[in-house]
Amino acid sequence: MNNLPPVVTSGQIALIVVLTVVAAALAVFVALLFVGLVRKRRFAEASEIEYLTMSSDRKFLYRLKRGLYRLPDATFALFSVHIPNLAKKFRKAVCGIARTIKDAAVHGDWKTRCSFAIMGFSYLARKRIARGLLFLALEVFYILYMAIFGGFQLMKFFTMTEGNVHGIQEVEVNGVWTYVQGDNTQLILIYGTLTLIFTVAFLYGWYKNIKAAYMAQELEEAHRHIPNAKEDIYNLVDAQYHKTLLAVPLIGLMVFTIFPIIFMIFLAFTNYDSQHLPTTEPLFTWIGGKNFADIFTNGIGASSTQFGRVFGQLLLWTVIWAIFATFSNYILGMLVAIIINKKGIRLKKLWRTVLVMTIAVPQFVSLLLMSQMFSDYGFINSLFGTRIYFLTAHTVLPKVMVILINIWVGIPHTMLMVSGILMNIPADLYESAKIDGAGPVKQYMKITLPYILHVTTPSLITSFIGNLNNFGVIYLLTKGGPAMSAPYSGSAGETDLLITWLYKLVFQDNSYAMASVVSIFMFLLTSAVSLVAYNRSKAVKNEEDFM
Amino acid sequence: MKKHLRSKKAVERGTNAVIYVILVIISVIWIFPFVYLLFQSLSGDNTGTMDYFIPQKWTFDNYIHLFRGEGVEFDGDVVSTANIQFLSWYGRTFLIAVIVTVIQTLIVLVTSYALSRLRFKMRKPLMNLMLILGMFPGFMSMTALYFLLQLVGLTEDFGMFGLILVYTGSSCMGYYICKGFFDTIPKSLDEAARIDGANRQQVFFKVILPLSKPIIIYTILNAFMGPWGDYMFASLLVTQPANQTVAVGMLKMLDVGHTGTYADAFPRFCAAGVCVSIPITILFFILQRYYVEGITGGSVKG
Numbered sequence: 001m002n003n004l005p006p007v008v009t010s011g012q013i014a015l016i017v018v019l020t021v022v023a024a025a026l027a028v029f030v031a032l033l034f035v036g037l038v039r040k041r042r043f044a045e046a047s048e049i050e051y052l053t054m055s056s057d058r059k060f061l062y063r064l065k066r067g068l069y070r071l072p073d074a075t076f077a078l079f080s081v082h083i084p085n086l087a088k089k090f091r092k093a094v095c096g097i098a099r100t101i102k103d104a105a106v107h108g109d110w111k112t113r114c115s116f117a118i119m120g121f122s123y124l125a126r127k128r129i130a131r132g133l134l135f136l137a138l139e140v141f142y143i144l145y146m147a148i149f150g151g152f153q154l155m156k157f158f159t160m161t162e163g164n165v166h167g168i169q170e171v172e173v174n175g176v177w178t179y180v181q182g183d184n185t186q187l188i189l190i191y192g193t194l195t196l197i198f199t200v201a202f203l204y205g206w207y208k209n210i211k212a213a214y215m216a217q218e219l220e221e222a223h224r225h226i227p228n229a230k231e232d233i234y235n236l237v238d239a240q241y242h243k244t245l246l247a248v249p250l251i252g253l254m255v256f257t258i259f260p261i262i263f264m265i266f267l268a269f270t271n272y273d274s275q276h277l278p279t280t281e282p283l284f285t286w287i288g289g290k291n292f293a294d295i296f297t298n299g300i301g302a303s304s305t306q307f308g309r310v311f312g313q314l315l316l317w318t319v320i321w322a323i324f325a326t327f328s329n330y331i332l333g334m335l336v337a338i339i340i341n342k343k344g345i346r347l348k349k350l351w352r353t354v355l356v357m358t359i360a361v362p363q364f365v366s367l368l369l370m371s372q373m374f375s376d377y378g379f380i381n382s383l384f385g386t387r388i389y390f391l392t393a394h395t396v397l398p399k400v401m402v403i404l405i406n407i408w409v410g411i412p413h414t415m416l417m418v419s420g421i422l423m424n425i426p427a428d429l430y431e432s433a434k435i436d437g438a439g440p441v442k443q444y445m446k447i448t449l450p451y452i453l454h455v456t457t458p459s460l461i462t463s464f465i466g467n468l469n470n471f472g473v474i475y476l477l478t479k480g481g482p483a484m485s486a487p488y489s490g491s492a493g494e495t496d497l498l499i500t501w502l503y504k505l506v507f508q509d510n511s512y513a514m515a516s517v518v519s520i521f522m523f524l525l526t527s528a529v530s531l532v533a534y535n536r537s538k539a540v541k542n543e544e545d546f547m
Numbered sequence: 548m549k550k551h552l553r554s555k556k557a558v559e560r561g562t563n564a565v566i567y568v569i570l571v572i573i574s575v576i577w578i579f580p581f582v583y584l585l586f587q588s589l590s591g592d593n594t595g596t597m598d599y600f601i602p603q604k605w606t607f608d609n610y611i612h613l614f615r616g617e618g619v620e621f622d623g624d625v626v627s628t629a630n631i632q633f634l635s636w637y638g639r640t641f642l643i644a645v646i647v648t649v650i651q652t653l654i655v656l657v658t659s660y661a662l663s664r665l666r667f668k669m670r671k672p673l674m675n676l677m678l679i680l681g682m683f684p685g686f687m688s689m690t691a692l693y694f695l696l697q698l699v700g701l702t703e704d705f706g707m708f709g710l711i712l713v714y715t716g717s718s719c720m721g722y723y724i725c726k727g728f729f730d731t732i733p734k735s736l737d738e739a740a741r742i743d744g745a746n747r748q749q750v751f752f753k754v755i756l757p758l759s760k761p762i763i764i765y766t767i768l769n770a771f772m773g774p775w776g777d778y779m780f781a782s783l784l785v786t787q788p789a790n791q792t793v794a795v796g797m798l799k800m801l802d803v804g805h806t807g808t809y810a811d812a813f814p815r816f817c818a819a820g821v822c823v824s825i826p827i828t829i830l831f832f833i834l835q836r837y838y839v840e841g842i843t844g845g846s847v848k849g
Contacts, residue, residue, distance in 0.1 A: 190694055237748035242670075244748075245661040249654050249719030256716025257680050259695070260688030267691075336573065339566045344559065353832070354574045357581060360831035362775045364794045365820040368801065369580055372813065379583065383600070408577070420839050469684050471779055476798075502686050503779070512690060519687035527682040 018316060029075075097207060104214040115213035119206060122213030126220060130229035135209045142202040150195040157192025160185060160270075160285045185285065186278035189270070193263045197254075268292070268516035274509060284513070291517045307514065310484065310492045310501075315525075317399070318497045321474075322467040325406045330460060332407060333414020334452060338444075340415070341422045352419065355412040363409065367476035370405050392482045398495050406473050417459065418452055425451050465526050471499050480504065498522050584824075588817035609818040632788060633796070633819055639707060640793040644774040646711050651718040651770040652763065658719040660751050663729035664737065677720050686779065688717075693783050706785035710792070713780050714773060721769075728762040729755065764837040772827060793823055 046054070046062060054062060104112055114121040120135025146154075219226050227235065236244045269286055270276075276284035296308050340351045358366060373379045374390040381387055390401050425448065433443050474480060480496035491504040498518060505515040583600065591606030613633045662674060692713055696702050701709030732755060740750050756763070774781075774792070781792040788796065800816050831838070 186694060187698070190691075190698060234746075238746040241747040241751075242661045242665040242667045245657045245665075246673075246719075249658045252654065252716045253677075253680070253719055255695075256692060256713065257683075257688055257720070260691035261680070261683055263691035263694075264687050339569065342563075342566065344563055345566060345570075351570050351574065354577055356831075356835065357828070358577060360828040361581065361820075361824040362772065362794075362827060364776050364778055364797070365584075365824055366580060368798065368816070369584055369820065372801070372816075373580065373583070379600075412577075416839055465682070469686075471686065472776070475778065499684055499686055502684065506690055507783075515690070516687065519684050522684045523682055523687070526684075527679065530682060 018312060100211050100214070101207070104210045108214055109217055112210075112213045112217045115209055119209045120213075122216050126216055126226060128216070128226055128228060131212070131232065135205070135212075138202065138205050138209075142198065145198065146195075150191075150198065153188065153191040154195045154199075156183070156188045157195070160188060160283075183283060184278050185270075185283045186272075189266060190263065193259065193266060197259060197262070264516040264519055267513055268520055270513050272512040273514065274511065277510075291513055294514070295517055295521070311518065311521075313484075314492060314496055314498055314501050315521075317495070318468060318499075321399075321403070321470075321497060322464055324403050325410070325467045325470065325473075326460065326464045328403065328407050329410035329414050329463070330456075333411040334418050336411055337415045337418035337422060338448070341419055352415070355415055358409060358412045359416070363472055364476055366409070367405070367473060370408070371477045374401060374405075391478045394482055394494070398478055398482065402474060402477055402495055405477060406470075409473065417456065421452055421455050422448070461530060465530055468497075468522070468526055468529070469499050470497065471503070474500050475503065581824075584817050584820050587814050588821045590814050590817075609814045610822075613815050613818050613822070632791075633793075633822075635789065636791050636793045636796040637822065639790070640775060643707060643710055643714070643792065644771050647714045647774050648767055648770040650711070650715040651721075651773075652766045654715065654718045655721055655725050655766050655770075656756070656759075656763065658722040659725035659729050660755060662722060663726045664750070664755070665747065677722070680717075681720050689779065689783060696784060702784045703787060703790060706790050709784045710774070710780060713784070714777070718770075725762050725766060728759060732758055761837045761840040764834050765840070768831065768834055768838055771830070775823065775827060793819070797823075 045066070051059065051062065105116070108115075111122045111125040114125070115135075118136065119139040120132035123129075123132030123135065125132075216226050268291055269288060270284050271287045271290075272278070272284040276282055278284065294307055295311055336355070339345065340348055345351075371391065375381075376387070376389055376392060380390070389397070391398050429447050430443055433447060438446065474495060474497050478493065478495045480491075480493035480500045482495075483491075483493050491508040492501050496504070499522070502515050502518055502522075505511045505518065586600065586602055588609055589605050589607070590602030591604035591608060662670060693702070696709040696712070701712065736754050736758075737750050740754050745753065776794060777792075778794045778798065782795045782798075785791050785795070788799070791799075797816055797819050800812050800819065
């Protein structure tokens, strides 16, 4: 890092621009907050009729003004109402759990109290053997697991380096030297995470056991029937049917989504990279929040220098890409759908079928084909006898090409969707508009467009988020290339999105830890975008519901 | 008055002509790559620069080589293409796709029914949880899953099962569109069945499912197409050519040097592309109606 020339790179400029924009937005926000606090003037709300009679630009201004006026209140509401509300809900839930346990301990009979130590005892004692045995089996399994395996793993998990010898070592056993497999921090991390999850699951099961034990006791005291095994099973297809249905999906969710996320969050606090591997000295270990600081500075060891610069640059490009990719597809797809569905155009089905081909042919085939056609010595260059580096030039060209090809991929999807909607617009709307003397342009502006916009907003949001994480298009077209120019030495390329960069960080640079940090930042980005968009679209809907 | 009408008609005809021109241009742009794919797969030019859109020499050799996976002649030498085991990739991907389709469709239907029709305490929190989980980059879970599956031994030789697990594992998060469809089925039907003595399971199987043909087909189609196009997971879990899926194998075919020369590789890649596209395209066009219904019915009602 010391030998880098002290020049301001485009990445740094990008980072500065982003930070400046954020800072400016914050400043405006604080200023507005301040103004709102000092001048407690109320906003003159327009009545509904007044609002409806405004012209569209006045409406926009009015909404903007009202939004600005409401901003301070909304902000304070966030801190004074919404967050305390959440906290209250959380406290209530915790208190509820605590109260159940306390009740069972204080008012429980000996059968219920025994359930604290021997899970399912209450049921066994009340002759509901099946349920009791299930709870007991859970406890036995957990204790055995912890005793034989889990406890040890958990201990190692917190210390990470203690326990066995590091790496593969020779050890003398009974006078014979043998090789012993050393610690594997990656396994420690996995087993530790799994053990933690098991423990949480066990605690939940224990709580359920106490709740159920106490409920059985209450039923008995009230001389009511405690459901037996047969009734329990029938309940599973009726009153408790959701448990049957969701059991498998939720186990899948647990193993294949929640476990990996927890694991990666842990990973972000370690120094797992090409210099610190799981089985060879030095092993990777906990390093606290250092990685999060590194992402904003340029210094990180390992292979990727200038981490902050690259992160800033790719973040900017990811956002630009998502905006262009989403809206170009949306607008152009809508236009294509509208001209295909225009009255008087023949062979509608043919045009549609032609476009739908792109959806039907697997995307990786068409994208790889495109990448070959536009390659340096590819068909397009041969055809015109040119040598344009469509996908490898160090200019803006590869980025433009990627967006253009994405349009080719994306238009048919929008077209299909919008065609479906166009057919669903009630015909009487157009008829009454015609009677009122509206021409085709006016009909389009006042009926077609608002209708489509209204109905497709949710899918616009999802496609925006999908584009933030669009691995396929970028990786198959350019593999993220061209490589970034010196002095950067890592694997990131100029058209890399954060997601493709992650892929390279893991498989080319082996910077697992930094990859998880980037993942967490990506999560923050996507969730922020979707939360804002989601809330806004809801607000729009409530304000001017179409029809 | 008459003149005005006629001019209006002329304008109309003019715009239509413009639209037809645009549509033809669009069609050419959209169809062109596929025709190119087909032609290249039948090309015996062996030039490597692919200058000709229409091949100078037509041949089926590319397909034959692809299926036999045998050596091809290049500069007088026989270059081994043992690394191309297209039939095995194809069969494996097809099998994965079929199994994934069955499991994923079941999981999606079941989750959607539970979230749409049943009312339980954890319903809302669960839906919020899935919304939030969906915002984590799918990639983030990938490394962790790789470690986990490696531990259990479901990579490489058994990578197929690992892939099936990965593809179906979190498929319940795709409940959104299907639930949207179920929401549109009138609740009174359920109630009527309940009054007649049906339990919730019977309502699901005998009332809701028979009414959900479009969305079931939509789900099946999506689930089936997924594994064909996945590169990320497939390249991660399986690295040996013998166990690969079509997507990974085809991308590797294009690496110059992997299979001899580029001049051989590209036409064969095209042939492989045609082989992969044909069944899916046929399936897609047969079921297209349902696909459109699925998109418009489930996804866009907000």
